[in-house]
Amino acid sequence: MPIAPALLTNFPTDLRPSAELALNASPYLQEQLTRFPQWVDELLSSQAYQQGELVEKVSAEIAAIVDETSLLKAVRQIRHRETVRIAWRDLTAAADLIETLQTTSDLADALVSSVLDWWHKELVSKHGQPFSRAGVSQRMLVLGMGKLGGRELNFSSDIDLIFAFPESGETDGRRSLDNQTFFTRVGQKLINSLGQVTGDGFAYRVDMRLRPFGEVGALALSFDAMEHYYQTHGREWERYAMVKARVMAGDLQEGQELMQRLRPFVYRRYLDYGSVEQLREMKLMINREALRKGKQNDVKLGKGGIREIEFTAQVFQLMRGGRERALQERNLLKTLDILEQQTLLSAEDASILREAYHFLRRAENRVQMWKDEQAHALPTEPEQQQFMAGSLGFADWPSFMQVLDAHREQVSLIFKRIFAVEGEEDKPDEDPNQELIQLWQGNMDEDHACNLLLSWGLKPETECWQQIQTLRESRLYKSLTELARTRLDRLMPELLAVCATQAHPAQALTRSLQVIHAIARRSGYIVMLVDHPGALEQFVKLVHASVWITVQLTQHPILLDALLDTRQLYRPLNRQELGTALKQVLGSVDPEDTGLVMERLRQFKQAQVLRVAAADITGKLPLMIVSDQLTWIAEAILEETTQNVWQTMTAKSGIPEYVVNGIKRDASIAIVGYGKLGGIELGYGSDLDIVFLHDSCGEQQVTNGEKPLESPVFFARLAQKIINALATFTHDGRLYETDTRLRPSGASGLLVSSAEAFRQYQLEKAWIWEHQALLRARMITGSPELRQQFEAIRYEILCQPRDTEQLRQEVVNMRQKMWDALGSKDQKVFNVKKDPGGITDIEFIVQYLILAHAHQQPALVEWSDNIRQLDSLRTANILSAEEVSRLQDIYRSLRNHTHKLALQEESTAISAEDFVEERDYIKAIWLKYLGAEAH
Numbered sequence: 007m008p009i010a011p012a013l014l015t016n017f018p019t020d021l022r023p024s025a026e027l028a029l030n031a032s033p034y035l036q037e038q039l040t041r042f043p044q045w046v047d048e049l050l051s052s053q054a055y056q057q058g059e060l061v062e063k064v065s066a067e068i069a070a071i072v073d074e075t076s077l078l079k080a081v082r083q084i085r086h087r088e089t090v091r092i093a094w095r096d097l098t099a100a101a102d103l104i105e106t107l108q109t110t111s112d113l114a115d116a117l118v119s120s121v122l123d124w125w126h127k128e129l130v131s132k133h134g135q136p137f138s139r140a141g142v143s144q145r146m147l148v149l150g151m152g153k154l155g156g157r158e159l160n161f162s163s164d165i166d167l168i169f170a171f172p173e174s175g176e177t178d179g180r181r182s183l184d185n186q187t188f189f190t191r192v193g194q195k196l197i198n199s200l201g202q203v204t205g206d207g208f209a210y211r212v213d214m215r216l217r218p219f220g221e222v223g224a225l226a227l228s229f230d231a232m233e234h235y236y237q238t239h240g241r242e243w244e245r246y247a248m249v250k251a252r253v254m255a256g257d258l259q260e261g262q263e264l265m266q267r268l269r270p271f272v273y274r275r276y277l278d279y280g281s282v283e284q285l286r287e288m289k290l291m292i293n294r295e296a297l298r299k300g301k302q303n304d305v306k307l308g309k310g311g312i313r314e315i316e317f318t319a320q321v322f323q324l325m326r327g328g329r330e331r332a333l334q335e336r337n338l339l340k341t342l343d344i345l346e347q348q349t350l351l352s353a354e355d356a357s358i359l360r361e362a363y364h365f366l367r368r369a370e371n372r373v374q375m376w377k378d379e380q381a382h383a384l385p386t387e388p389e390q391q392q393f394m395a396g397s398l399g400f401a402d403w404p405s406f407m408q409v410l411d412a413h414r415e416q417v418s419l420i421f422k423r424i425f426a427v428e429g430e431e432d433k434p435d436e437d438p439n440q441e442l443i444q445l446w447q448g449n450m451d452e453d454h455a456c457n458l459l460l461s462w463g464l465k466p467e468t469e470c471w472q473q474i475q476t477l478r479e480s481r482l483y484k485s486l487t488e489l490a491r492t493r494l495d496r497l498m499p500e501l502l503a504v505c506a507t508q509a510h511p512a513q514a515l516t517r518s519l520q521v522i523h524a525i526a527r528r529s530g531y532i533v534m535l536v537d538h539p540g541a542l543e544q545f546v547k548l549v550h551a552s553v554w555i556t557v558q559l560t561q562h563p564i565l566l567d568a569l570l571d572t573r574q575l576y577r578p579l580n581r582q583e584l585g586t587a588l589k590q591v592l593g594s595v596d597p598e599d600t601g602l603v604m605e606r607l608r609q610f611k612q613a614q615v616l617r618v619a620a621a622d623i624t625g626k627l628p629l630m631i632v633s634d635q636l637t638w639i640a641e642a643i644l645e646e647t648t649q650n651v652w653q654t655m656t657a658k659s660g661i662p663e664y665v666v667n668g669i670k671r672d673a674s675i676a677i678v679g680y681g682k683l684g685g686i687e688l689g690y691g692s693d694l695d696i697v698f699l700h701d702s703c704g705e706q707q708v709t710n711g712e713k714p715l716e717s718p719v720f721f722a723r724l725a726q727k728i729i730n731a732l733a734t735f736t737h738d739g740r741l742y743e744t745d746t747r748l749r750p751s752g753a754s755g756l757l758v759s760s761a762e763a764f765r766q767y768q769l770e771k772a773w774i775w776e777h778q779a780l781l782r783a784r785m786i787t788g789s790p791e792l793r794q795q796f797e798a799i800r801y802e803i804l805c806q807p808r809d810t811e812q813l814r815q816e817v818v819n820m821r822q823k824m825w826d827a828l829g830s831k832d833q834k835v836f837n838v839k840k841d842p843g844g845i846t847d848i849e850f851i852v853q854y855l856i857l858a859h860a861h862q863q864p865a866l867v868e869w870s871d872n873i874r875q876l877d878s879l880r881t882a883n884i885l886s887a888e889e890v891s892r893l894q895d896i897y898r899s900l901r902n903h904t905h906k907l908a909l910q911e912e913s914t915a916i917s918a919e920d921f922v923e924e925r926d927y928i929k930a931i932w933l934k935y936l937g938a939e940a941h
Contacts, residue, residue, distance in 0.1 A: 009026060009029050009030065009036060013029065013036060013039060013040055013043075014026060014029075016039070016043050016046045017046065017050075018050070021050070024098050025098075027097070027098075027396060027397060028093075028094060028097035028098050028397070030393045030396070030397075031097055031372060031375065031376070031393045031394060031396070031397035032093055032097060032375040032376060033376060033377055034093070034375060034376065034377050034378040035090060035093050035094065035097070035375070038086050038090045039090065042086075042087070042090075045087060045090055045091075048091070049090070049091060049094045049095075052091055052094070052095060052100070054095075054101065054105050054109075055109060055112065060088070060109065060112045060113060060116055061112060061115055061116040061119065061120075063116070064084055064088075064113070064116035064117060064120055065116065065119070065120040065123070067080060067084060067120075068080065068081070068084075068117075068120035068121060068123075068124055069120065069123070069124070071124065074199075077121070077124060077199060078199060078202065078204055078206075079204070079206055081117055081121060081199055081200065081209045082204065082206035082207055082208065082209050083206060084117065084209075085113065085117060085209040085210070086206075086207070088109075088113045089110075089113070089161070089162075089378065092106060092109050092110055092113070092161065093161065093375045096161075096368075096371060096375070097375065097397055103364050103367055103368055104339070106161070106371060107153075107157065107158040107159065107367070108157050108158075110159045110160070110161055110163075111150075111153075111154055111156075111157040111158065111159040112157075114150070114154055114159055114165050114210065114254075115150070115254050115255065117200065117209055117210070118148055118150075118165070118167070118196070118200070118254060118255045119148070119254065119255035119256075121196055121199045121200065122146065122148060122192070122196055122255045122256065124199075125192050125195040125196055125199070126145065126146065126192055128195075129188065129191060129192055129195070130177070130179075132179065132181060133177045133179045133181050133182065133183045133188060134177035134178040134179020134180070134181075134182060135177060135178055135179075136171075136175060136176065136177045136183075136185045136188050136189070137175050137176070137177070137178060138172065138173035138174070138175040138185075139173070139174065139175050140173075142172075142173070144171050144172055144173065144175065144185055144189075145171070145256050145257045145260070146169055146170070146171050146189045146192050146193065146226060146256055147169070147170045147171065147172075147253055147255070147256035147257065147260060147261050147264065148167055148168070148169060148196075148253070148254055148255035148256055149167065149168040149169075149170065149251045149252065149253060149254065149261075150165065150166070150167065150251070150252045150253075150254035151166035151167065151168060151216050151247055151248075151250055151251055152166045152247070152250050153250070154166065154250075154252075154254065155250035155251050155252040155254075155336050156250050156252070156336040156337045156338060157252075157336070157337055158337060158338060158339075158367075160370060160371065160374055160380070161370075161371040161374040161375055161378075162374040162375075162378045162379055162380050162381075163210075163374075163380055164210065164211040164212070164213045164380060165200075165210045165211070165212055165213070166213045166214075166215075166216050166247075167212060167213070167214060167216075168214070168216055168217045168218075168251070169189065169193045169214075169217070169225055169226040169227075170226065170227055170228070170229060170232050170264055171185055171186075171189045171226055171227075171228055171229075172228065172229050172257075172260050172263075172264075173185070173228055173229065173230070174186065174228050174230075176188075185228070186224065186226060186227075186228070189225075189226040190224065190225045190226050192226075193225045193226050194225065196212075197212045197214070200212050211380070216244075216247050218231075218232060218235040218236070218239070219235070219239075229263070229264050229267060232264065232267075232268065233267045233268065236248075236268055236271040237271060240271050243288060245271065245272050245324060246288070246320060246324065248268060248271065248272045249272060249320055249323055249324065249327075249334075249336070250336050251265070251268075251336075252336055253265065269334075270328075272324075272327070273323075273324070273327040273328035273334060274324075274328045274530070288317075303383055303384050304382045304383050304384075305366050305369050305370050305373070305382055305383075305384060305410075306366075306370060306382035307382065308414070309414060309418050310362075310413065310414025310415055310416070310417040310418035310421070311366065311414065311417070312363065312366050312367065312370065314417050314418065314421040315338070315359050315362060315363050315366070315417055315421075316338060317421065317425070318359065318417075318420060318421050318424055318425075319338055319341045319342055319345065319359075320341075321424065321425070322341075322345055322350050322351075323335070323341060325530075326350070329564075329609075330348065330594065331594050331595075332344050332348070332594050333345075333348075338363065339360060339363065342356050342359055342360055342363075343356070355420050358416045358417070358420065359417065359420065361413065362413040362414070362416060362417045365409070365410065365413050366410075366413065366414075368398060369384075369394075369398065369410065370382060372394050372397055372398060373385065373394070376390060376394075388403075391403040394406070438503075439499040439500060439502075439503050441458055442458070442462070442498075442499035442502050442503060443499045445458055445459070445474070445499075445502075446474065446478070446495065446498045446499050446502070447495070448478060452471060455471050455474075456468055456471050459471060459502075462502070462503070462506045463506045463507075463511060464502065464505060464506045464511045464512070464515070465511055465512065466512055469512045470502075470505075470511065470512050470515055473512075473515055473516060473519055474498075474502075477498075477519060477522070477523075482523060482526055482527075483526070486526060486527065486529075487529075489529065490526065490527060490529035490532070493529045493532040493533055493536065494522075494526055494529070494532055496532075496536045497522075497532050497535055497536045497542075500535075500536060500539070500542060501515075501518055501522070501535075501542065501546070502515070504542055504543055504546045505518060505546055505550075507546075508546060508547070508550045509550070510550065513550060514546050514549065514550035517549040517550060517553070517556040518545070518546055518549055518550075520549075520556055520560055521545075521549060521556060521559045521560050521563070523560075524559075524560045524561075524563060525563045525566070528563060531563050531566050534566060534567075534570070535566070538569075538570055540569075540570075540572060541566070541569040541570050544569045544572060544575065544620075545559075545566065545569050547624075548569075548619075548620055548623070551623040551624075551909075552619060552623055552909040552910065553909070553910045553911045553912075554619065554690060554691075554908060554909045554910065554911050555616065555619055555620070555623075555909070557911065558612060558615075558616060558619075561739065562609075562612050562738065562739065564609060564612075565612055565613060565616050567613075568613055568616055568617060568620075574617070575616075575617055575620050575621075576617070576620055576621045576624060576626050577617070577621070578614065578617045578618045578621055578627070578635045579614065579617075579638075580638070581638040581641065581642070584614065584638050584639060584641075584642040585642050585645065585646075587610070588607075588610055588642050588643070588646050589646065591606050591610050592606055592607075592646060592650070597650050597653050597654050598654060600654075600731075601736075603650055603731075604731060604734065604736055604738075604741075605736065605737075605738050607643055607646070607647065607731070607741055608736065608738035608739055608740075608741055609738055610643070611639060611643055611741055612738070612739070614635075614639045615636065615639060615690065618632060618635045618636060618639070619690065619909060622905065622909070623909060629898050629901060629902040629905065630873070630898070632905060633682075633686060633687045633688055633689070633901070634686060636688040636689065636690065636692070637682075637683060637686045637687070637688045640679075640683060640688055640694060640742065640786075641679075641786050641787075643732075643741060643742075644677055644679075644694075644696075644728075644732075644786050644787055645786070645787050647728055647731050647732060647741075648675070648677060648728055648787050650731075651724055651727045651728050651731060652675070652724065655720070655723065655724055655727070656709070656711070658711060658713060659709045659711045659713055659714065659715045659720060660709040660710040660711020660712070660713075660714060661673075661709060661710055661711075662700075662702055662707070662708070662709045662710075662715075662717040662720050662721065663706065663707075663708065663709070663710050663717075664702045664703055664704045664705065664706060664707045664717065665704050665705045665706040666703060666704035666705075667704075670706070673700055673701055673702035673707070673717055673721075674700065674701055674788060674789040674791075674792055675698060675699070675700050675721055675724060675725070675758070675788065675792075676698070676699045676700070676701075676785055676786075676787060676788025676789070676792045676793065676796060677696050677697070677698060677728075677785070677786045677787045677788065678696065678697040678698075678699060678783050678784070678785050678786065678796060679694070679695065679696055679783065679784055679785075679786045680695035680696065680697065680748045680779055680780075680782055680783045681695035681748075681779070681782055682695070683695060683696065683786070684782045684783045684784045684870045685782045685870050685871045685872060686870070686871045687871060687872070687901065689901075689904060689905055689908055690905065690908040690909060691908060692742075693742065693743040693744065693745050694732070694742045694743070694744050694745070695744075695745045695746075695748055696744055696745070696746060696786070697746060697748055697749045697759075697764075697783075698721070698725040698728075698746070698749070698757060698758040698759070699758065699759055699760070699761050699764055699788070699792065699796060700717070700721045700758055700759075700760055700761070700792075701760070701761050701789075701791065701792045701795060702717040702718075702721070702760060703760055703761075703762060718756075718758070721758040722756070722757050722758055724758075725746075725757045725758045726757065729744050729746070732744050748776070748779055750763065750764055750767035750768075750771070750772075751767070751771075761792065761795045761796060761799065764799065765799045765802070765803075768780065768799065768803045769802075769803065772803075773816075774813060774816040774817065774820070774857075775816075775820050777803060777804065777857060778817070778820075778850070778853040778854075778857070780800055780803060780804060781804060781853050781856060781857070781867065781870065781875070782849075782870050782871075783800065783870060784870040785797070800867070801864065801867060804856070804857065804860050804867040805860045805861050805864050805867060806860075806861060807861040808857060808858060808861070810858050813854065813857055813858055814854065814858075814936055814937065817850055817853070817854045817936065818936055818937075820850075821846070821847070821850050824840065824846065825840070825841070825842060828840045829841045829842070830915055833918060834917070834918050835915045835916070835917070835918055836915070836916055836917065836918045836920060836921065836925070837914055837915045837916075838900050838903055838904055838907075838914045838915075838916060838921075839904065839914050840914075841925075842925070842928075842929060842932075843921075843924070843925025843926065843928045843929050844900065844925070844928070845897065845900050845901065845904075847928050847929075847932055848872065848893055848896070848897050848928060849872055850932075850936075851893075851928075851931055851932060851935060851936065852872055852875050852876060852879065854935065854936060855879055855884050855885070855935060856875060856878070856879070859882065859884055863882045863884075865878060865881070865882070866878045866879065866882060872897060873894055873897065873898075876890045876893055876894050876897075877890065889931065892927060893927075893928075893931065896924045896927065896928065899921075899924065900921065900924070903916075903921075
């Protein structure tokens with residue numbers, strides 16, 4: 007379309023070259039500026055709109071209109087005026103892509119919301135105000151879907167809308183209507199005002215097919231009806247659509263409630279691997295349709311196009327958005343940033359997708375700016391091609407296509423890698439598990455099936471066959487949805503093949519099927535195992551090796567996610583990494599949302615302990631590091647739990663303070679770990695022995711908030727909340743069982759003691775066994791000042807001079823009581839921990855010797871763990887080097903055995919024929935230094 011010379015004369019001479027370039031690229035722009043030449047001055051002085059400016063401008067214009075004819079004319083003229091402005095700023099490079107997309111979306115928001123308000127007011131004048139049955143006034147909400155929901159609308163696009171209203175009821179006018187009828191009429195008027203073709207054209211084609219039940223569904227539904235639909239009838243593609251849903255018009259506060267109610271449908275609480283399969287199938291269907299309609303050169307639907315970028319981002323949102331609220335983002339570019347921050351996409355991939363998206367969307371907008379048509383195919387006419395290439399800064403069309411093709415190829419490679427999409431032209435090879443497929447499908451008699459299982463090494467074959475048959479004929483299998491059953495049918499032959507590679511195939515199959523029974527209805531997990539052979543292999547390997555891991559995966563299937571990355575699975579985090587990772591996990595959680603905080607803490611612990619167990623059973627971690635790891639996990643959780651509870655309590659009550667010598671100071675709390683926690687020797691499933699201390703003393707011990715509490719009350723409540731956070735059972739289990747009976751005066755004492763009260767108790771009232779326990783104590787959380795105070799108290803108590811004979815007698819008596827109460831009564835059984843010659847005997851020997859000599863050699867009390875305490879006894883020449891080395895070896899060996907027993911969920915009571923030599927050595931050392939033989 008040649009540019010009319012008269013049109014160019016409306017532009018200043020110095021701007022005519024850029025105006026000519028822009029007008030050549032958009033006959034639509036030429037047409038509108040020919041009709042409305044007065045718009046040129048506005049274009050030349052235009053600036054980017056401020057937030058909300060366009061909506062306010064349009065709302066004021068629409069609100070002033072008095073009749074429907076004027077409304078239709080104004081809506082269309084506003085739309086043309088603003089789209090001309092958008093096209094001009096885009097084509098002249100005055101606006102970047104972000105501004106173009108947001109302003110295009112804001113224009114739709116402005117027209118929809120203002121026209122909605124106009125028709126609401128108009129119909130209220132006829133039928134009265136709609137109210138709920140409880141007498142609350144009602145307004146209709148409009149959900150913007152797709153790119154409109156993400157505030158990234160195309161230049162010329164349909165707008166996909168859904169209408170909803172809060173509650174059923176009726177209007178209060180003389181010509182009363184029920185709310186659904188009233189809002190249906192409002193919706194019909196809104197659609198007509200935007201979409202009817204008049205002499206001025208139309209504003210937007212309105213598509214309502216995404217609403218519940220599609221074209222046959224009610225135009226407007228109550229919140230209850232919407233929620234029921236998605237819970238009962240919602241399909242996978244509707245989840246995908248609802249990721250973008252945004253309340254764009256109506257009462258935004260009511261809209262927040264609706265979106266909150268629909269969120270569980272869109273975002274699963276567990277990791278939803280089924281979304282990968284669903285989106286893959288949707289994309290393959292789109293590919294076939296594009297091929298059928300000759301849309302291979304479509305920048306939206308073609309290979310490497312916009313839709314592949316959208317699917318790449320949204321698969322992570324659907325899969326993980328229920329756990330990671332940050333991923334519940336509607337805007338695609340912002341989603342890519344979040345995926346990069348969370349390392350779900352590499353920085354390189356995220357950059358490639360961002361650049362491609364910018365390029366493709368600019369190209370798509372240029373296609374649509376040509377004649378204001380909803381088109382996505384690249385032009386075929388040479389003239390339009392040249393104008394489009396020039397408007398994007400290219401000398402010619404081939405140069406543009408070279409860059410475009412490079413972007414599309416990179417997008418396609420990333421898409422294929424994430425979705426594992428095979429080319430549709432590829433024909434899969436013969437499945438090597440074809441016979442196992444036939445077996446699982448029930449196409450073999452028992453003899454044939456058992457012979458096949460035997461040939462694969464699945465022994466005992468009869469036992470394996472019975473397990474397969476039991477699952478095939480189970481009520482669970484028969485009650486699965488068709489989709490879930492299809493997924494399980496794909497998995498089972500692969501599972502059988504992997505089980506055949508294990509040392510005990512039947513055991514591997516038994517434990518694998520235990521987990522499969524738990525996850526069969528959450529078939530997304532089944533898909534994950536099918537689509538990731540490496541994850542399936544690790545799954546079978548781990549459950550085959552450990553009953554404990556089998557139980558964990560059965561109870562918490564979310565842990566299966568850890569199997570995807572073996573580099574991470576077998577490399578547990580160190581102490582600093584654990585603290586950082588946990589802070590990131592809780593960073594997006596409202597500290598006041600106690601339920602969600604507790605859920606994330608439990609999931610974090612389970613995932614980290616699984617990594618330790620995986621590295622443990624595969625021999626990648628030595629014993630001492632296993633205990634270190636399990637202890638570090640507990641420390642990180644105690645630290646974050648304490649910080650979270652402190653934050654929520656001080657927000658209400660203020661920070662506890664006290665006054666000493668006229669100086670006001672902030673008080674703080676500390677957690678002291680005893681036993682295995684204090685000794686850095688936690689095992690799988692260990693309890694936490696903890697004691698709470700605070701440093702408040704002097705006068706005016708009270709918090710400084712609006713609702714002040716006396717400090718002892720504050721600290722008691724704080725400690726109780728910490729214990730509850732750790733020990734409460736939720737659907738994700740319990741963090742840790744806690745034991746606070748080692749505090750001063752035991753169960754009858756205060757839950758939290760001041761540091762000075764703790765010191766006085768230890769000096770004046772504590773039993774020798776409590777000083778033994780103090781040897782294993784260390785501070786886990788607390789301020790540096792309180793830590794220093796505790797360590798000084800511990801040093802003072804442990805380094806007191808003691809009557810050696812009295813000490814020996816008390817230690818022997820205490821150990822005898824423990825043997826009598828807790829030891830095995832069966833002579834054929836040896837309890838690794840509690841029986842004579844076991845772990846506790848070594849600990850008592852060490853504790854006796856340190857308490858007997860610490861007043862002369864204070865360095866003995868430096869450490870809280872048994873291994874380094876033994877090293878201290880060697881350095882002090884109290885035990886010989888040979889004795890220390892032998893005791894350490896035995897101690898490690900016994901503890902390593904308890905870890906193995908825990909991973910198989912077996913008792914620490916083993917055969918009395920085990921560890922005979924080691925037990926005899928411990929008894930000899932006991933006799934040598936404590937002079938009393940166990941009996």
